[in-house]
Amino acid sequence: MADVKQVQITFDCENPMRVAEFWNHVLGYVFPDPPPGFDSWDAFDATLPPEQQGGASACQDPNGVGPRLYFQRVPEGKVVKNRVHLDVRVVTGLRGEERLAALEKEATRLEELGAQRVRLLPADGFNESCMVMQDVEGNEFCLD
Template sequence: MASVKQFQVTFDCADPERVARFWCEVLGYVVPPPPQGFASWKEFDGSLPPEHQGSRFACVDPTGVGPRLFFQRVPEGKVAKNRVHLDVRAGTGLVGEERLATLQAECDRLVALGAECERVLPADDDNESCIVMRDIEGNEFCLD
């Protein structure tokens, strides 16, 4: 039996394109080309029935290494803590004050994009420091 080697991460949200473009900025991802026969995503979206327009968007890692991120519109807002979240690896290999300064600089960049800093978790005996954040629709993620 073959094992799955690729996956995508799906976000439920109110405004798929807006959230997708936020995550493009966070991760250095890009919007893939529109489907064959369409000059733009706007043109493709306009070809859909009105109830499906603006209902989905995606972004991809331009290197092809990271998973595709897919964003789908849902009618309800976020009401509870995420059961799954992304860890944005901004401080890999760094420790102590250097790590915290790097994480804080990335936090400041993401806040300027519309993210919220929820709390800083300082290093302890078991873990290095990380910063818990929320994206532009309130989905939790960590800078680590």
């Protein structure tokens, strides 16, 4: 059997710090510690050439279970729908009206952080309801 590999999920974005802060709040993640010899990421960032400053950020599960998220600045803006997206599992096991109420509550919380609702995908007999949303830079994700 092959060894299981860890993954990091990378987001192309305009403002890596803003997107990382959003996902920290969504997932309960934290920023990783700064590199050795630096007391903050701002101090590390200040040592980079001006064109690289603010060009990357990351967040991670404080318990070390979930994948690390990495955010890198790219020159082009988002043009089309993501080919990969995150499903944020907030209502696992709930069904019907109870599920819809929990989705609504979490969607409202995330809107306060800058997310936008796209649409509700209603239960179809095979899949339960989920909410398609966008993060602060328009990256799609689902509340599931």
